[in-house]
Amino acid sequence: MEDGSFLSGQILIAMPGIGDPRFERAVVLICAHDESHAMGIAVNRPVEGLTVPDLLKRLEVKSTIEIPPDLVLMGGPVERERGFVLHTNDYMAGDHSLPIGDDVSLTATREVLEAMAGHNSAPRRSLLALGYAGWGPGQLEREIRENVWLTCEADESLIFDGDHAQKWSKALAKLGVDASLLSATAGRA
Secondary structure: OOOOOOOOOEEEEEOOOOOOHHHOOOEEEEEEEEOOEEEEEEOOOEEEEEEHHHHHHHOOOOOOOOOOOOEEEEOOOEEEEEEEEEEEOOOOOHHHEEEOOOOEEEEOOHHHHHHHOOOOOOOOOEEEEEEEEEEOOOHHHHHHHOOOEEEEEOOHHHHHOOOHHHHHHHHHHHOOOOHHHOOOOOOOO
């Protein structure tokens, strides 16, 4: 950003009329951001009919606990065949886990999937996403200046709650914005 700050650990909220159906009403946790790139995971785009237990079974990850039937999320359009797990910091896989915020990390190894399926090693909260959203140098900063995205502080409920349909409105409400009052068209005064 212009003042040298970056958005890692922040939430992006797609504005109406974003012009890209892949990001319509998206809520994206920024996992990495510096002068050369930005990377985030959409936390409110479920893959219809695909649950975490189903995917772990397909990947032959044996479970020692009953895993809740949380939906797998579409994290973004880049590398959609690759899995990413956002999780609380009570689980860390050494250098394989990227701390994002106060209590959230990102891990993209089989080890975290095995932890999610294990009784003693499972993170307190987690979500599994396929793919990610990525931006090149200056691209995200430009989109924010063009009012494509709003930003807000991340919190566990925005990241991990299973009510994906309400996350966009809840993120806007954190900023004091009523989603029903937003318009996809811009005007000039």
